[in-house]
Amino acid sequence: MGSITISRAYDPEPTTGAVFLVDGMWPRGVRKEDLRLDGWTRDVAPSPELRTWFGHRPERFAEFRDRYLRELEANPEAVRPLLDAARKGPVTLLYSARDTEHNNAVVLRDHLRHLLATVPH
Template structure:
């Protein structure tokens, strides 16, 4: 059971800025075509994203999704990643939070993995 009642949403950068929540981009790479002065998020937390190597290996291949989750969770145990995750936890515990990504398949994205972990924290 989650430790608070605030929801965590996962959305695509092209969906625009959600209302009444803190929005965090959780991608390592700046979204293609996104102007910096029109970014629909409050902050970019790229240290929480999967490593370039893991991201390239995964390639959003659904057959690799379970292994991706395992490897990504292992990466989240690094010092920088732990600090970034703790920051997300603070945001989550203080109000509604939206994790934003340029990944088209939201259900199989790192943002969804993070949302699931945050919901249990």
């Protein structure tokens, strides 16, 4: 099983393994040819309603996490490509939020790690 890391789509940090964009919208100002992606998993992004409600406000993050996890649990097929890739090797989840601690990729990474530890193949 591989590690799961997260990285901002705007950061020039090297990525490891399979690389997936996990936002519902393409990062502003980034050309498609500038990102080496194995997939753009739009279906794992928070719903537009949840994203708008959260508004990247740290004080709403705990509630955002709970609501987003419910969305992910209701849509296991969306998570499957990421889970399958993580079972084969390292995975990097790319996101575009400025806040590196309060964003959907943090929640998704933790959710995937939990699934890898508890759900058999």
